[in-house]
Amino acid sequence: MNLAAGTTRTPHPAGAAEVEVRDLVKVYRSGRSAKTIVDQCSFTIERGKTTVMIGPSGVGKSTIVRLIAGFDRPTSGTILVDGRPVTGPGRDRLVVFQEAALFPWMTTAENILYGPAARGERGASQAADFLLDKVGLRAFRKKYPTQLSGGMQRRAELARAVINDPAVMILDEPFRGLDAMTKKLMLEFYARMSEEAPRTHFFVTTDIDEAIYLADRLLVMRHSPTSVRAVVEVDIPRPRSPSAILADDRANAIKMQTLSLLHEEAMKSFASGSKAAADFVDAYRRRSSSA
Amino acid sequence: MMPTSVARGALHIEEVVKIYDPHGARIPAVDRCSFNVAAGEICMIVGPSGCGKTTLLNAIAGFLPIDGGTIRLDGEILCGAGRPQAKVGPDRIVVFQNGSLFPWKSNLENVAFGPIMQKAMSPEQALDTARRMMAEAGLGGLEHLYPGETSSGVRRRVEIVRALINDPTVLLLDEPYRALDALTKSVMHEALLEMYYRKKTTIFFITHDLEEAIFLGHRVIVMTSRPCRPKLILDVDIPYPRDYGVLTSPRFRELMGAAAAAVQEEAAKAFELGEKEGVAA
Amino acid sequence: MTTYVLTAPQGPKVGPHLGRPRRHILGLATRRALVAYAVVLLLWQFGATSQSWLGTRLPVIGNVPSPVSVAVAWVGLVGDPGYWQSWYLSFSRVLLGFAAAVLVGVPFGLTMALNPLFRGIAFPVFELLRPIPPLAWVPAAVIFWPTQELSIDFVIFLGAFYTLVINVMQGARAIDGRLIQVARSMGGSRWNVFRRLILPGALPSICLGMEVGIGITWEVVVAAEMISGGGSGGTAASGGGLGFFIWSSYVGGSYAQIVVGMISIGIAGYLSSAALRRLEVLLTPWRRAY
Numbered sequence: 001m002n003l004a005a006g007t008t009r010t011p012h013p014a015g016a017a018e019v020e021v022r023d024l025v026k027v028y029r030s031g032r033s034a035k036t037i038v039d040q041c042s043f044t045i046e047r048g049k050t051t052v053m054i055g056p057s058g059v060g061k062s063t064i065v066r067l068i069a070g071f072d073r074p075t076s077g078t079i080l081v082d083g084r085p086v087t088g089p090g091r092d093r094l095v096v097f098q099e100a101a102l103f104p105w106m107t108t109a110e111n112i113l114y115g116p117a118a119r120g121e122r123g124a125s126q127a128a129d130f131l132l133d134k135v136g137l138r139a140f141r142k143k144y145p146t147q148l149s150g151g152m153q154r155r156a157e158l159a160r161a162v163i164n165d166p167a168v169m170i171l172d173e174p175f176r177g178l179d180a181m182t183k184k185l186m187l188e189f190y191a192r193m194s195e196e197a198p199r200t201h202f203f204v205t206t207d208i209d210e211a212i213y214l215a216d217r218l219l220v221m222r223h224s225p226t227s228v229r230a231v232v233e234v235d236i237p238r239p240r241s242p243s244a245i246l247a248d249d250r251a252n253a254i255k256m257q258t259l260s261l262l263h264e265e266a267m268k269s270f271a272s273g274s275k276a277a278a279d280f281v282d283a284y285r286r287r288s289s290s291a
Numbered sequence: 292m293m294p295t296s297v298a299r300g301a302l303h304i305e306e307v308v309k310i311y312d313p314h315g316a317r318i319p320a321v322d323r324c325s326f327n328v329a330a331g332e333i334c335m336i337v338g339p340s341g342c343g344k345t346t347l348l349n350a351i352a353g354f355l356p357i358d359g360g361t362i363r364l365d366g367e368i369l370c371g372a373g374r375p376q377a378k379v380g381p382d383r384i385v386v387f388q389n390g391s392l393f394p395w396k397s398n399l400e401n402v403a404f405g406p407i408m409q410k411a412m413s414p415e416q417a418l419d420t421a422r423r424m425m426a427e428a429g430l431g432g433l434e435h436l437y438p439g440e441t442s443s444g445v446r447r448r449v450e451i452v453r454a455l456i457n458d459p460t461v462l463l464l465d466e467p468y469r470a471l472d473a474l475t476k477s478v479m480h481e482a483l484l485e486m487y488y489r490k491k492t493t494i495f496f497i498t499h500d501l502e503e504a505i506f507l508g509h510r511v512i513v514m515t516s517r518p519c520r521p522k523l524i525l526d527v528d529i530p531y532p533r534d535y536g537v538l539t540s541p542r543f544r545e546l547m548g549a550a551a552a553a554v555q556e557e558a559a560k561a562f563e564l565g566e567k568e569g570v571a572a
Numbered sequence: 573m574t575t576y577v578l579t580a581p582q583g584p585k586v587g588p589h590l591g592r593p594r595r596h597i598l599g600l601a602t603r604r605a606l607v608a609y610a611v612v613l614l615l616w617q618f619g620a621t622s623q624s625w626l627g628t629r630l631p632v633i634g635n636v637p638s639p640v641s642v643a644v645a646w647v648g649l650v651g652d653p654g655y656w657q658s659w660y661l662s663f664s665r666v667l668l669g670f671a672a673a674v675l676v677g678v679p680f681g682l683t684m685a686l687n688p689l690f691r692g693i694a695f696p697v698f699e700l701l702r703p704i705p706p707l708a709w710v711p712a713a714v715i716f717w718p719t720q721e722l723s724i725d726f727v728i729f730l731g732a733f734y735t736l737v738i739n740v741m742q743g744a745r746a747i748d749g750r751l752i753q754v755a756r757s758m759g760g761s762r763w764n765v766f767r768r769l770i771l772p773g774a775l776p777s778i779c780l781g782m783e784v785g786i787g788i789t790w791e792v793v794v795a796a797e798m799i800s801g802g803g804s805g806g807t808a809a810s811g812g813g814l815g816f817f818i819w820s821s822y823v824g825g826s827y828a829q830i831v832v833g834m835i836s837i838g839i840a841g842y843l844s845s846a847a848l849r850r851l852e853v854l855l856t857p858w859r860r861a862y
Contacts, residue, residue, distance in 0.1 A: 104858055115758035118759050206475075263474075
């Protein structure tokens, strides 16, 4: 595990993978009705960089996350991780979800140690302690998730994923719903973490400021059925600070450019207005996860 | 940037005090808070969690009594000495954070509910007006759907139309878009402004979101942490009508910078008191 | 909306603006409850003895043994070993039947929740049998089982079994699917996921099933004892469990003892539930942490 190793940033860190998505299509079928969620979507998640996917809320982005993570299979198209096709979930692609998915009956430390314990790895407690310190939860390691606030739970989840040293970290709107102060802290924390120990990051959000702050590159998504509408390079130097970003002209230019595209897609998404589509996907997902 | 030719909806909040007294611990939520809202103005109230902004809104709406000071609407006393609690009325309508549409009524019936209930219009008139206002709000075609069948963005818009059909003097909004994601929110903002341009109702809007505040408001009042008082009042001199392009303008960024610094300071204070990042026992 | 109080009030507290402490010897709710009990007892006593002081017997309440006579009878029974043997017999039947229900029901329920094939076969049969009330099984059980004691135990087993299985099934299925996904991603085998996720995740429901089940168990044991005549514990009022005790008190005309029996069973049921709640707290420490 290269966690205890130095914190210098290497250009192509070993252990960070590249994900290539080609002509991805996902259709949800229920009885005789079918809904195309993802249609001919192609993009690359570059090795060792943070790629942020941004687009209107609702169907599409979370589906892509599930497909890359291997919780679901595409209708057609390929997803390659370092050239090998995705066949199912794996420790090389770990997901942090929007709502906390810590195991409620395990303490913080037990949660973090779950992965290594499940794989029978010994000596992981040292790495766990190191991570607990890093995320500032050392004092809470024997507490249960219900005893932690929202921000703390997120930090615990990050530690739980990181200890397994995944080649790709996937985060699906992980800071949504947190209050402004906590969100700001979490963003800075996460940015620092990804700058210190570089690995491939795939981050999904609807918040343009969050996206620009974190991203090396932005994928602007189309309204349903979704695919990539535009790829925007965010060449703002690191380390970045939220207040500096506000004043940065380059960041502002990127924001202007991205906002006009996003706004269009948001309006389209809005005009449809009906929840029927989202419900359909929900019901399908619930059914397929319980089978 | 005050809109002219609107004579009503001016709020005067003078030295208002509100003390909560659970189990004998006197907690002042609002302590000698004073500020004014001009008639027809969109006034955005920003502040850290728990600072007392919702208390103020509740006092204006008549849900709570105050313990000191006066609140006046267009010169008339809403609550103050001798009358600690304002009367609840259709002139000050609240839209809350969580949806409160009647799930068993269609969108149209929800919107028409107020006027019919108060007998301000006949049922046919109310339904007609409701239909027209929904169409103006971009909700045409969704009249006969039930709230549960539509997305949260649509539900929020319907709620606001339901409030506006009563032609309130003041529209009180308590973080109505908090639960929405950033993109839906921006569409909501534009929809709200559209509705505002028609009637120029005074809007008293509480939010956490600074961008939302500066985008929508004539003025932004940054409150201190509890007990709340105005810390910083910003005049947003960006002309209406505003669209999302405004978000990246230099003036906007300037205002954001000034407001953000003030909010940061107060949020850090509230944070240290352990209000959000809970201290686990 | 956050609360305005930063620290929870701890016990007696002197508010800064009040000069007197706000302490009460007993809380308001407790005092009200005590008053209510006292009123009920008084009404019962007067109603039950209405013959003697009113001259006429009040309908319904006039026929009931008075609280005083019940207390007197109880004092008399406390010294009677037969009374305590009833307790022992009922309790042992409950424990036996209940333990069997847990040992069979929990694995059965879990397998049904996790294995679609098993569920497809076992569930329809289960659902077919479930509507038959356990008590309806008494005569059949007496025929099938070699001893009367076993037949009572079987009926008691059924009482808890159905409830337990339903709760276990629901508990296992209600576990958030994303948790399983996370675990599988990290390399958790099916067995590991079962042991570290499904089992603890279903524990709250299992405990709930047990708590509801034990209540049903007591109902069933009392009725089963009444119906089957107390099993092998004897035919006299000194044996056969609390249910039989009630029945034979009725037959023998000691009406105050009936009420003693009723209250005894109430206490026994309460003790069992309390024990299970304690167990739940021990088994699910994460639920009371907050």
